[in-house]
Amino acid sequence: MEITDYELFEVPPRWLFLKVTTSDGTVGWGEPVVEGRAKTVRAAVEELMDNYLLGEDPTTIEDHWQAMYRGGFYRGGPVLMSAIAGVDQALWDIKGKQFGAPVYDLLGGPACDRVRVYQWIGGDRPADVGEAAKEKVDAGFTALKMNGTPEMRRVDTPAAVADAVDRLATVREAVGPEIDIGVDFHGRVSKPMAKRLAVELEPHEPFFIEEPVLPEHNDALPEIASRTSTPIATGERMFSRWDFKQIFEQGTVDIIQPDLSHAGGISEVKKIATMAEAYDVALAPHCPLGPIALASCLQVDACTPNTLIQEQSLDIHYNEGSDVLDYLVDPDVFEYEDGYVDLPDAPGLGIEVDEDVVRERAGDVNWHNPVWRHDDGSVAEW
Structure with missing residues (x-):
């Protein structure tokens, strides 16, 4: 079994879903997103999938995690770790389905x-x-x-x-x-x-x-x-x-x-x-x-x-x-x-994603948190 394809869906209100497909038809889902930075994380997921995952065995999850984390030299932070998170979720979803068991x-x-x-x-x-x-x-x-x-x-x-x-x-x-x-x-x-x-x-x-x-x-x-x-x-x-x-x-x-x-x-x-x-x-x-x-x-x-x-x-x-x-x-x-x-x-993961609804609602969501300002015009923490 190997990873053959993936798709990303921006869906309302502010989420990004990842669908990973394997050569035997097994599908795993992940949710890699930084709220307000969906497009940035989407690009990071594409880099990870194209460079590290496509054509690989999806079941060696720890090895994939280490390669995604350490392979790019620069590591950590919200964008990379969120991209890794969604891929990791999808791989565990696939592995659980392979063994017919919940991830836990x-x-x-x-x-x-x-x-x-x-x-x-x-x-x-x-x-x-x-x-x-x-x-x-x-x-x-x-x-x-x-x-x-x-x-x-x-x-x-x-x-x-x-x-x-x-x-x-x-x-x-x-x-x-x-x-x-x-x-x-x-x-x-x-x-x-x-x-x-x-x-x-x-x-x-x-x-x-x-x-x-x-x-x-x-x-x-x-x-x-x-x-x-x-x-x-x-x-x-x-x-x-x-x-x-x-x-x-x-x-x-x-x-x-x-x-x-x-x-x-x-x-x-x-x-x-x-x-x-x-x-x-x-x-x-x-x-x-x-x-x-x-x-x-x-x-x-x-x-x-x-x-x-x-x-x-x-x-x-x-x-x-x-x-x-x-x-x-x-x-x-x-x-x-x-x-x-x-x-x-x-x-x-124990859920069945309604792909028809995902495809129907997917699009350019473009959610961003508000920028608040104090009375003096300076930027406030949101």
Whole structure:
């Protein structure tokens, strides 16, 4: 068996799908994308497929991963690692189908029966979070996540801090103490504001505070962690096990959030998760993406004993025009019940992509995140 062909599809709302075909007709799917940089990643995938994969045996996944990562001399970063991630997902999908087993069975078998998920509320500039929280809890979710703030100045006012606290307090009052509420700082918050917010939010007991500072400022995490008992999560903009070394050695991060479509795919995130277990750090993969990315996450979640919870993008504020279940032949594979999703048990990634829908909706999507500006006209973190 050898790889004979591949196709790439840009589909709404902001995803890139990869279809890999082998000489015996087996098809594997991957989701290689950087949100807002789909065309750039598409070019990187084409380079990898044309130079390293076409004509090769798809089953030697580790060797292919090493060749894609090390073969170009320059390595790492969001574009290359996202391209590798999508190819890696597709290769695992093929291998699982070859053996008639879910990928997690090939990685040691399940360590759980189902995976807990959380639901997004609010929006980029969070609003109406109390009512939204009640609706999602009534729908059966037991964990929520919200953006903590809109854009913030490097040193902002007491009113800006109070607004963030009031939003979390509103959600906590609406859902009570039985529901977990993650608060995402989204890298919008400078170190001085992260220190203040971590302290002020703590009385309302957030599930975690996410990306309190940008990864380039991870050296500030020990100081932030020293001010609060709230668990700290980060990792969506970290792309390999080497990127995670520092925070494991610091001992200040409690939850890591690598993205299966950005951090080298199933092969790499499984290794990152195993490193995390040695440091008593939980896994909660980042996934505001499509069904192939989510299916890949669940494969790793299933066989990882330190899995805490899984992000998923159903009804997320980015999903305009298409949603996570739209591209599946059987959307019930991701049926959420009591805040959990059952493990997919079909071979490979466990999903059947509806190729007709993919081809119908594929085109020039061209999604980009907004560029926010402060009152003085300077660019703000989004």
